[in-house]
Amino acid sequence: MNIMNLAEEIINGYRLERDGENKFLFTAELKSLCRGADMIRRRICGNKVEMCCIINGKSGRCSENCKFCAQSVHNHTSVESYDFLDESKIADECRYSESKGVSRFSIVTAGKNLSDSDFEKAISAYEKISGGKIKICASHGLITEEQFCRLKNAGVSRYHCNLETSRRFFPNICTSHTYDDKIKCIRIAKKCGLSICSGGIIGMGETWEDRIDMAFELAKLQVDSIPLNVLIPIKGTPLGNSERLSEDDILRTAAIFRFINPTADIRFAAGRAIMPDLGQKAFRSGMNAMITGDMLTTTGSTIDRDKEMINIALIAE
16 A cells, blocks of 8 residues: 555545555555655644643542553552642743743543532633633543533633544553543543543553554544553552553554544653653654643653754654
């Protein structure tokens, strides 16, 4: 298969199908696949990278048993636990991100959902930080339709709910909620007028078929932003001794997601720090967005350093 011809077809409206012959995605020569993904990215999304900052609004003591997560009560880590942050601290972080030219800001909280009192605190925080140039996002687990509508009315424009992996592999990662719970959450958020940020984590023991299946599920859901996290093994979690992915595997995954989701923002989240160039090559392999600053429980990068890296990546094309 001629990868560049396929990329041109995708730019002109052709879409890969889940039931089609997609083996070429993990057998094609990597440089060609990345070059094709980069062409799709430039022609459809433009030669720019969108930046998002997140704040850990409520940390630790999560009831869910996700095997990758430092914040789960089922795992034994040294992660800091604290209640919902004071809204003035959240507002300060949001305005700082806005002053640095960041496009989006999100409050992320640990837990299956928020208590009634914490949800009211979240609403108050969103009302305080909305109205500026920066777009507001939220990530609070599996919440209700009424709560989604209240978030939208408070100024939230996008909701985050990761699928994490494929439907087949999901029970190996979490059993305290289901894949269908995730999909239901996404559909309700869309019904309430919110755009969707949903992706997952690679490097948890899944196969290439699992990654491709997740990419097609996200395409079916028509999500707007797809965060790709590279597993950072955390001591005290069941995946704490996992082998880290190679740079080639990360780049191939980025390219695959661009071929299957040509119009979405493919967002590099956790894991950039383990790459020698902070993920610079990934932004020439299909990715066009990132989370900048510190991640939830692992160290990320600084906004200024990321801006410098992006400029180098885009100029180097």
